[in-house]
Amino acid sequence: MTAEGATAASETAADGAERHIGLIGYGAAGRACAVLLLADARYRLTVLTRSPLEEDLPERLTAVTSLEALLAAGPQIIVEAASAEAFSSMVPECLRAGIDVVAASIGALQSPETGDAVVAACREGHSHLVLPSGAVGGLDYLAAAALSGDIAVTYTSRKPPAAWTAELAEAGLAEEARAREVTLFEGSAPEAARLYPRNLNAGLTVALAAGIERTRVRVVADPSVTTNTHEIAVTGAAGDAFLRFANKPSPDNPKTSMITALSLASAVQRRFDPMQ
Ligand SMILES: NC(=O)c1ccc[n+]([C@@H]2O[C@H](COP(=O)([O-])OP(=O)(O)OC[C@H]3O[C@@H](n4cnc5c(N)ncnc54)[C@H](O)[C@@H]3O)[C@@H](O)[C@H]2O)c1
Structure with missing residues (x-):
């Protein structure tokens, strides 16, 4: 590691700044991603669900039921872990608002209209859509x-x-x-x-x-x-x-591959890493 790299790493270790993440979708992958991020005390999450959550929520996690409320909460990055429809209807608006999005439902980009809307929104908001490796790699x-x-x-x-x-x-x-x-x-x-x-x-x-x-x-x-x-x-x-x-199923939820949530959480963490 170069001296510059070592300095960057120690700065990261000492970085106690809060990281506020928005999450669209609180199903198999979204919940597993939330658990991974919340294991680091610097993270707090605002989660967008279709209807109010009737359960005890983890510390540092707040739930909202509209995109307007999610954007108003001011997250630094938003993770989409919901569906292709949710991607198409919400991700461009997040990007237009200047917030980078890490998206799981990449299949939504099969639609040329959705792809065009994402590119236009990134230009307008000076933001980026991050495509995590998800279930694969390389x-x-x-x-x-x-x-x-x-x-x-x-x-x-x-x-x-x-x-x-x-x-x-x-x-x-x-x-x-x-x-x-x-x-x-x-x-x-x-x-x-x-x-x-x-x-x-x-x-x-x-x-x-x-x-x-x-x-x-x-x-x-x-x-x-x-x-x-x-x-x-x-x-x-x-x-x-x-x-x-x-891929092995998630130990907490056999419906999803363990690696998908790990990939979403890792993509979020990398956005804060001085070493890209
Ligand atoms: N990129 C990859 O390699 C990869 C791998 C696995 C899954 N995925 C995708 O990730 C997404 C999530 O997967 P999952 O296994 O967690 O699914 P899931 O069905 O367990 O969870 C999705 C959650 O999102 C919620 N949701 C859907 N539309 C919503 C909306 N408009 N607003 C708020 N909440 C909404 C659903 O109610 C559900 O709770 C899916 O689109 C899936 O296809 C991608």
């Missing part, structure tokens, strides 16, 4: 390799057939998927995110890093996997790579 590698102008990326989502019960039944493939892997979809990342809005955030995250035109997405029901698995295969002028993420 986005820095993808963005760097894409600069060579010559890469091809395949992102494959592999889940146990039980995760695709309705889709397999509808396609008449339920029996086959018990014996061997079945490809449910192959195509572009925006189309995948449009068809599977709750499941294909990772595909769009990969495509936004590598380039939409250079990324193919596959959705596979695979009886040999027991956990949600993501694979990223890259071939390019700078070399080849294969990344595989076998």
